[in-house]
Amino acid sequence: MGAIELNRIEKWFGDLQVIKGIDLGIRDGEFVVFVGPSGCGKSTLLRMIGGLEEISRGNLVIDGRDVTSDPPSKRGLSMVFQSYALYPHMSVRDNMGFSLKTAGAPKSEIDEKVGEAARVLKLEDFLDRRPKALSGGQRQRVAIGRSIVRDPTAFLFDEPLSNLDAALRVEMRYEIAKLHRALGRTMIYVTHDQVEAMTLADRIVVLEYGTIAQAGTPRELYERPANLFVAEFIGSPAMNILPCGVSGGRVVVSGGxxxxxxxxxxxxRLGVRPEHLAPAAPGEGLADATVEVLEYLGADTYLIVDAGEVGRITIRVAGEPGVAVGDRIGIRATGPVHLFDAEGHALR
Incomplete structure (x- = not known):
């Protein structure tokens, strides 16, 4: 019902190519998240799927039907934007049912669908309020409810939580995850926040300057990054990337x-995640370093250390680190490491 297929999709603005031949299949009911740095093309690609940007080359297929040239209204999709775009003079009920009203749906159908969406989104007590009387999270739920009543083939989310504060973002992530389970519909979600991507996605698509750097489950991307770009982008704190070479048949950290x-x-290049490193006695491990900063976060402490020629390294320690700023320590690898060639491709 909600399968989407992108075949060699390209987008050109004059002589500038921003989407460079994307091939991607999205299964019915799958939650796919597009992530990447600003300017990588994730929102442009989402808008092309939704019909808000013209596809320069390639074709888009939804449920086996080529919709490349179809207008947005013919694609059966619903889009939720960063801006809530609610009508301030209308009640929540009227905002959610407005698209059905303009389509000429009977009042009984509008009331039924609005009531069902309000039940799913826990908005029953707010249907007669206007947007100004709602919190940011409630307004975003109204915007999502406006999409639900249209009964779309798939939902497209363009950074819907970026206007919310940290606590509300956590709450709305939970609500969107529940919504996906309840509706079972295909969802494509654009964000620059990797926490949203890791917690919501069935599959993450990492975009790098208009191309797919890697697509896979959150665990696959975190544990087996295909290249340096993905290794450094996925994970917080980021993976430590250290220069290395081979000497005497062994991998040696340059300067270590x-x-x-x-x-x-x-x-x-050798990559190792902060939680796979631990402080050790000087002279042990892959290099020696001086502790520069301790970042206490409650359950964890981040040690930011200066390893000289090796570079700056972040170590994640559970609880008390047992060291102080200025201490000289060794750095011991306690978990998997990743090796990359000169082109940035993963070797293991």
Missing amino acids: RPVEVPVTDAPV
């Missing part, structure tokens, strides 16, 4: 010491 990992073809 050998690392006990199988040698692969000419690695030039």
Whole structure:
């Protein structure tokens, strides 16, 4: 019902190509998140799927039907924007039912669909209020409810939580996850917030300057990044990337010491996540460093250390780190490491 297929999709603005031949299949009922840095093309790609941007080359198929040239109204999709775009003079009830009213739906059908959407989104007690009497999270739920009543094939979300404060973002992530489970509809979600991506997605698509750097489950991207771009983008704090080479048949951190990992073809970068490092006695581990900053976060503490030629490294320690600013420590790898070649491709 909600399968979407992108075949060699391109977008050109004059001589500038911003989407560079995207091939992607989205299964019916799947929750797919587009992530990437600003300017990577994620919102443009979403708007092309929704019909708000013309597809320059390639074709878009929804439920087996080529909709490349169809207007937005013919694609059966519903879009939720960063801006709530609610009518301030209308009640929540009228805002949610407005699209059905303009389409000429009978009042009984409008009332039924608005009531069902309000029940799903816990808005029954607010139907007669106007937007100014609602919180930011409630307004966003109204905007989502306006999409639900249209009974779309799929939902498109363009950074819907970026205007909310931190607590409301957490609450709305929970609400959107519940909504996906309740409706079972295909959802495509654009965000620059990797926490949203990791917690919501069945599959994440990481975009890099108009191309797909990697697509996979959150666990696949975190544990097996395909390249340096994904390795550094996914994860907070970011993966530590250290220069390395091969000497005497062993991988050696440049300016540091050998690392006990199988040698692969000419690695030039070694990546290790902060939680897979631990402080050790000087002279032990992959390098020595001086503790520069301790960031206490309650359950965890981040140690930011200066390892000289190796570079600055972040270590994630559970609870008390047992070291102080200015201490000289060794850095020991306690978990998997990742090796990358000169082109940034993962070697293991």
